[in-house]
Structure formats: structure tokens, C-alpha cells
Amino acid sequence: MESTHLSQAVQFIFAGLTSGSIYALVALGFNMIYNVTLVVNLAQGEFLMLGAMTMISLYSGFKLPLPVALVLSTLIVGCVGILFDRFAIRPLKKPSIMLLILLTLGGSTFLKGVALLIWGKDPYTAPTFTKLKSISFLGASFSPQMLWIIGTLVVVSFVLWFFFERTLLGKAMRACAENPRAASLMGVNVKTFVMISFFLGGALGAVGGMLMAPVSFMVYDEGTMMGLKGFASAVLGGIGSYPGAVVGGLVLGLLESLSTGYVSSIFKDILAFVVLLLILVIKPTGLMKRSDE
Amino acid sequence: MMLSVESLSIYYGGIQALKGVSLEVKEREIVSVLGANGAGKSTLLMSISGILPSRQGKIMFDNNEITRQSPSSIVRLGICQVPEGREVFKSLTTLDNLRMGTYHHYRKSPKSLVEKDLERVYTLFPILKQRRTQMAGTLSGGEQQMLAIGRGLMARPKLMMLDEPSLGLAPLVVEEIFRTLTALNSMGITLLLIEQNARAALKIATRGYVMETGKIIMEGRAEDLLENEHVVSAYLGG
């Protein structure tokens, strides 16, 4: 009896960490774009869906080797991010916050429409990255994909930390975010960094989607809910904070899986809204205060 | 001629902020631009730096036309601006702010040379060495101004343009800043200095310009301007 309780708890926790890691990746993508441009990109979830769909097509349709399909999809969606900036955001002469939000919302609908044209309404899935059947731990059993998901989040977090804390390029990107004009005066090409941020935003979304594809079904409009949960995670952790995105994503994932497991599954999808509203009312700066404030 | 600005006009929407401004800076000079609030001094520097595109006029630097060049290529040519209000990167440390100054050349510069530049800044402003791991946003106003100048210096400019470096600082700190400017000049850096502290600026300057509502209304040697009736009554509180 004791041990089934334990294994059940372990199962819930790992399930939470797994979906939480995906939310964290979406939230990191949000912050990547927000930090440099102050654009709250409501199409972030669509980047995730596009990453998954592209990867599935390249792998199952075009029969490319898995690693090639993964890398190519990341690059392709990164480029979609750049195009998004180039054709939707940059042409704006006088961008206001409201206009930008509407624009990214329009962009999200557009990307969904394109996905509907290409992939139709059918759900797709992908094989797990490794052939192992499942892993047992403390009486609970997991898909090996879970290790890929959590491992990728760890690696991505480390790479981002290294980039922003240890390289001048990363610091220049932070400088752009804080004061674009002063950064230009130092010779930083702000437009290039805006482009890089949209590329990375797209790429991070794609990575989330590709990791998720083997453990769930991907449909053309799957991005909307994921985008919302990623956004809730970013706000929960403190919008703009990278550690906050990771913490926010994991906390939301855990809350969802524990409430689904112990209370009822009806909470699963409304929880993100509740968390979003609560944090905006109680502590709008999020759980993790940014080091620069 | 190191820098020459020829009949430069700048508009903000429909409003004309610069109305055909011409100005010259020779190598090794300290040139001071005086003018009341809203005269267009910052606008002038921002357009030389390439931040504000100019619709009319011509800017030459070291025999290159820079009128329509990007801010980054202008920095690479050797013009660095220390902007009004310091504009240090508050969320970066003092040392990282200084490193940001090296942004346009750090890939090509040997590390030892950058270290030497850093030592030069620390010699000018020893306090920055003490504060090097501190977030720039937590520095005092005077320290931020020193940091802004230090950051500019790390860019290895031939021409440094300073926009009101003494603004809002205590008299002792102002003195230190002006002493540093003289030191920079004797290191071989040419200075274009915007100041409301007209007396102090003209004392260290070689030549000066007076700007009013987007126009240069007077120019001359600094010692002459210090005695000019209009300058004395309008800017020297006499």
C-alpha cells in the first residue's frame, strides 16, 4: 500500500516535470523575444506546433534520419520566427503594445491556417527518440522520451545561462534589451539581435514541439493551448526572466499533474488560467525577481 | 579636418530641430557646443552618431562620408558618443559595461591590448576598479558618468562626443570630470563637448559654438567666447 502511494506520487511528479519542461521551453521562447523587443508573442505556441509537424513530416514523410529531421525543423521554425519579425513586426511604423499583441494574434491565426492547409485536421505523432520500451523507477514507469525532454531543458538552460552570463555577445543582447539606443552607440547592431531573438524564439518553440510529439498527438491547433500555458509559465516566473521561465514551467506542470492525479482532471486545462490570474493579482512581477531589478 | 558637418537639418515628424547646422572639429581639438535647453545639441550628436537619419546635409569624418552610415559603422570609424544622462547598462556590472565598449573591436583585438585599455580606464577612474563587480544601476550618479566615459574610452575612439557630462553632479565631481577630459585630450583623443556648464567647458576648450533653436548663432576661439557680451549675459550668468 505504502509503496503504491509512493510510486503513484513519483509517477505524477515525473509526469508534471515532463509537461512542465515543455512549458518551460515555450516560456523561454517567449522571454527571448520579449526581452529584446518587448513583444509579447502570442504565436509562440504555433512555433511549437510547427516544430512538431515539420519534424514528423521530414522524418515519417521524407524519411530523413531522426537527427537530421530534428536539426532541420529547428532551423526551419527559427527562420519562420525571422520571417514573422520581418513581415509582421518590423513594417510597423509606430508600434504600440496593443497593435503588437493584435499582430502576433493575427500571426498565430495565420500560422494555424497554413498548418491546416499543409497537414489537415488529422492528429500526428512521432516515434520516441530512443527505442527503449519504458523505464522503471521506484515502482513507477516512464517513457524514455521523458529523459529526453527533461535532459533537453537542462542543456538548453545551461547553454542560455552560458550565453547570457559568460559571452560578450550574450551581454550585448541583454544591453539591447535594456537600452537599444545606448547599445547602438556601442556599435551593436540592434536589428541583428532582434532577428536573432526571433530565430531563437522560433527554435526554442520548435524544440518543445519536437520533444512533445512522441508522447502526445499533434494537431494544427495544438499550439494555442501550449502557447497559453507557456505564457502562464513565463508570467508565473516573472516575464523576461530565464530562470523564472524554467521555474514557472515546472511549477505549472507539477500543479497540473498533481491536481489531475489527486483531485480531478477537469482542472488540467483551466489551471493555467487560474495561475495566470492569481499571479497577476497577487504578485505581477512573478516568482523570480529579475537580478536587474 | 577630422569632423565636418555641413548644413545639417533634422526633423522630428513635422518639427525641425536642426536648421542647417555647420560645424568643424580638427584633430586634437576640444570643441565645445553651448546652448540652452531644447537648442538641438543632443539632436546634433545623435545625428552624427547615425541614430537619427538626416534628411539634408552632409557629415564627413576622416575623409569618409558618414551621413547615411549605420551607428555601428560610425563607431568602427572611431566616433564614440557618451550620451546625455549616462545611459549605462544598469543590469550589467561595471566591468561588463566597460566590455560593452569593446563590442565593435573585441573579436579582432588581442586580449592583452583590451586589458591595457581597461587599466587605462582604471587609472583615470580608480573607483571603477573597486566597483567592477557591482551592477551599474546601483552606482552613484558621478560613478555612472565615469563609467559612461570609461565605456566610451574602451571603444578606442579618435573622436569622443560627450553630451552634458557634468549634468546633475556635485561641484567636486564636475571638477574631476573636467580634469579627466583634459587628460583624455592629452592622450590624443579629440573631444566634441556639449555643456550647459559654459564657463568650465570654455576653459578647457580650444573653440566653441553657440546654438540657439536649431541654429549655430556664433562660433569662435574659446577665450574670445568667454569675453563675448552675448555669451557672458546668456550663458555665463554675467
Ligand SMILES: Nc1ncnc2c1ncn2[C@@H]1O[C@H](COP(=O)(O)OP(=O)(O)OP(=O)(O)O)[C@@H](O)[C@H]1O
Ligand atoms: N524624440 C523627439 N521627438 C520629438 N521632438 C524631439 C525629440 N527629441 C527632441 N525633440 C525636440 O527637438 C528639440 C531639440 O532637442 P534636443 O534634445 O536636441 O535639445 P538639447 O539642446 O539637447 O536640450 P537639453 O539641453 O535640454 O538636453 C527640442 O525642441 C525637443 O523638444
Ligand SMILES: [Mg+2]
Ligand atoms: Mg540634450
